[in-house]
Amino acid sequence: MNTIWHFRTQFRDLLEALYRIVKGWIDKYPFIRVVYGIVSWLSLIAFAASLFYVKEARTMMVQYLWSFYVILQFWFLCRSKTLSWKSIAIFVLAGVFLVVPLTSITLSAFHALFGGKTSDTWSVAVITPIFEEIWKLLPLGIYLFFSRRASALSLSDYTLIGASSGVGFQLMEELTRRWLNSGAIADKYGYSYTMLGGETIHWDFFSLFPGRFEESILPSLMTVSHPVHTAMIALGVGIAFRLKKRLTVSVFLFPALLLCWAILNHAAYNGQNKLPDWLFDLHDWTGKGYTTRPVFLMMLAGALFADYWSLNRVRSRLPKLPNEPFLNPFTELWNIISSLCADRGKFVYWLGFYRERRELGFTLLFGNAEAAGRQEQVRERMKLLFRVLTGLAVILLAAGLFAGMAILPDDGGTACFSCMFDSLQNWWDGLSWQTQAAIILGALALSLLFVGFWPALGIAMTVWGVAGSGHEIAGYIRDPKKLLSPQNALAVATGIILSRIPFGKALGWLGKKGLGYVRKLYGKLRSRKPDIDVPKKPPKPDGNGPGKHPEDRGEPKKADEEKPKKDKIDEDQDDGTAMPGKTYNEVEIVDHRGKPLGEFDEIDLENRIFYEDKTAKGLDRLNPRTGQPTQTPQQFADKQILGKTRTRINNLMNDAASTRATVNGSPDVPKLEEIKSIRDFVFRLDGDSPELRTAVENSLNQLRKEFPDYTFNVTFGGKP
Incomplete structure (x- = not known):
């Protein structure tokens, strides 16, 4: 068992x-993304062109x-799923590129060893159903x-995984039939007509x-x-895993029986009038294939009931929306x-939050130690979606009435209602433009599955507008009277008009960008000095005689005569903007309350x-009372590097409102917007040992998994 576990962890x-x-x-090398995008668009164009000229396409x-x-039908029915659409698409591709070739290779190898042809009855009706039904479960087993x-x-996840690999397999099987079956009958009645x-x-x-x-007929x-x-067998596997702690290992006989039933249905249909009568008697006893789908649907209904029953056991530890006394699929749907x-702008948020x-x-409920390590990531994503949904619902009802209200997130703490929009824009502004574009295009692509182009574009622009206007929304919530001023009322009306016309958001964005460039150009023009001779003011007498100055008498200049020039330089530089080539020590981030x-x-x-900078010396010193180290290198790394850095990044991206200088730090500090886009951390440890290096690397690997953008x-043996 240890060997299997070792192989599993090492390979992963x-x-x-x-x-x-x-x-x-x-x-x-960013050009890789550019090349990938070009190839993708060229492939799409080539495929679109082939639809006009190639019948097979x-x-x-x-x-x-x-x-x-x-697959959409399965996606709709599996209400308790936690897998994303991207994950399901990967399992479909696994059915296409893994299961189909493996099945073909297995059948060819079997006939090479034992003889016969793939068109023989025993191959079509016995060997092929066995291998196909088993190999379709391979993606589930790997996962x-x-x-x-x-x-x-x-349990819905098990069902979706099995259904997805089955869809991929059937896609290639039916596509092959459509391509190969030709002739007068196929042309007139269809590829599947006999x-x-x-x-x-x-x-x-x-x-x-x-x-x-x-x-x-x-x-x-x-x-x-x-x-x-495949979905039915995979669901049986999930039920067996769920019940194995209460029952014995013999519970896995249940998915084995479902596999045998699927093979029997498959074999009976492929071998009609060619297999022994006892096999068809057994097939008649199991319903002749007509009872398979009703049994699967009853299993799926029971699985949904069990899933939501289990979720309600921990509903006190999960966020609940208003008018949701218990978790159920009907309210979610x-x-x-x-x-x-009614409000397609929130559609994506609802999907993400419930999942x-x-x-x-x-x-x-069921996660082991490995799954528990993902709780913090899931919690943070869900908290963001929860805040957005709650915020959108309340602001649509009465933004001014509820100004300053607090909501209760899942951790029991309070959060400023207006501040969550600040956090939303801070998160949005911290993304690269490629990531922002990918989110908007993803919202557009998803919306196109349900609505037309212009409504889908409106949904995508709504996502863009809400995420990119968090500070503005928060300002109106804090002070609703701002809407009463003529200029702000006109700005809001203009924004509404722009949001109602095609590409209105894009026009507003171009206007903001153009205004910024105009301001920069105007500032440069103002800073230019006129290239003309300006008459100098006559010197003031100093009481030593007319026209007498210290330099005329050979007297040295006073030290304070240079001070105005230095002060002028300092005033020119002290404009609130950090110097780009400078380093800053001990910069503190605070929330909107100054905490x-x-x-x-x-x-x-x-x-x-x-x-x-982390002090790592003395970790090998023993406590005289216990005879053990005060803390192990791994405890030090988990606390000082993993825990504190995780908290620091989350606070910086979600809760921080500004920066400020500390007592012993640099007198001037960069602005919050200037540091939120920094993605590189370097830890300087003054200690160095093999155990410390291993522990620190473990903590850094966990940080890399949780924050892949960073x-x-x-460095060891250096600062502090």
């Missing part, structure tokens, strides 16, 4: 190291749309073996899980599509649908680096 760490290397290359598009429709959050999956059986593969828009195999048996079989129909809340709940949130030991504004490095 290797993959994560490779991921960090590739991500580092991408960050270091149109065939592929038709089958892809059917498969997409099937359960390597993923850190595998123990915290919901003379004796009629239509055999049914893709009906108003059917649940289309793609079933059933003859349309005198049907006697059927088999459901690959996604249904109603809020999502109503936001899609993050379920993920946190299942992590608290300190942390301190940065040194900030190099030119090289964009935070320096943190870079963390360390």
Whole structure:
């Protein structure tokens, strides 16, 4: 068992190291993203052009749309899911590029060893169903073996993983049939039509899980599509994992029986009138394939009930919205649908909040030590979505009435209602323009699945406008009377008009940018001195005679005569802007109340680096009472590097309102906006030992996982 665990962790760490290397290359060489974008757009253009000139491309598009429709049905029914759409897409690709080639290779190798052809009855009706149904479960097995959050999956997640790999497999299988089946009959009736059986593969828009195999002329048996079989078996695996602590290991016989049932349905349909009668008697006893889908739906309904029953056990530790006495799928579905129909700007927030809340709940319920390490990340993401949803709901009702109110986040503390919009814009401003563009395009792409182009563009612009106007919204909440002034009322009206016309947000953004450039140009013109001769003022007499000056008498200049010039230089430089090539010591960040949130030991504004000094000497000294070290190197690293840095970054991006100087620090400090975009940390430790290096590296690796946009490095034996 230890060998398996060692292999699992080593292989996963290797993959994560490779991921960090590739991500580092991408960050270091931005042209990689540019090349990737160009290739993606060229590929899309080539595919769009092929739809007009290549028949096979149109065939592929038709089958892809059917498969997409099937996975959407599963996505809608699995209400307790915690996996994102991106994760589900990866499992679909695994079914295409992993399961299909592996099945083909396995069948070819089997026939190479034992003889026969793939067209033989025993191969089509026995070997092929066995290998197909088993290999379709491979993506689920890989995920359960390597993923850190595998123990915290919901039963719907198991169902979606199985359905996704089945959709990918069926996509390639049906696409191959459509490409290969040709002729007069196929051209007239369709690729799945036979003379004796009629239509055999049914893709009906108003059917649940289309793609079933059933003859349309005198049907006697059927088999459901690959996604249904694999989803049912995967759900059985999830139920077994959920019940293994209460029951014995024999509970895994349940998914094994479901696998045998799927193989039986598959084999009976492939081997009609060619297999022994006892097998068809067994198939008749199990419902001839017609009972598979109803049984799966009953299993899924029971799984949803069990999932939400479990979530309500920890609902006191999860954030609840108003009028939500207990967690249930119906309230969630109603809020999502109503936001899609009435207020599409909140649709993405509803989806994200409910998914993050379920993920946190299942992590608290079933997560092991590895899954528990993700709690803080999930909690922070969910807290942000919770604040945005609550804020949008309240501001739409009466922003002025509720000005200054506090909301209760999940940790029980209070948070300023207006400040959450400041935090939202601070987070938005801290993102790179590529990340902001990706978020907006993602909102546009998701919206296009449900509405037309112009409404979808409006949703994307709403996301952009709310995230980028947090400070302005917060200002109106703090002081609603600002709306009563003529200039602000006119500005608000203009903003509303711009938001109602196509590309209005873009015009407003261009106007703001253009105004900034005009101001800079005007400032440069004002700073230029006129190139003309200005007559000098006559010198004032100093009482020693007319026209007599100290320099005329050979007297030395007084020391205070240079002071006005120095003061003038200082006044020119003291404009509130930090010098770009300067370093600053002991810079403190505070919230809107002036409460300190942390301190940065040194900030190099030119090289964009935070320096943190840690005293690591004396960790090997023993406590005379206990005979043990006061703290181990790992305890030191987890507390001083992992814990404090995690808190410092979260405070900087979410709660900080300004910076200020400390007693022993630099007299002038950079502004908060100048340091929020810094992404490099360097820790300087005065100690050095192999144990300390290992402990620090462990803490840095955890920081890199939690904050992938940041870079963390360390030097030993130096400062402080």
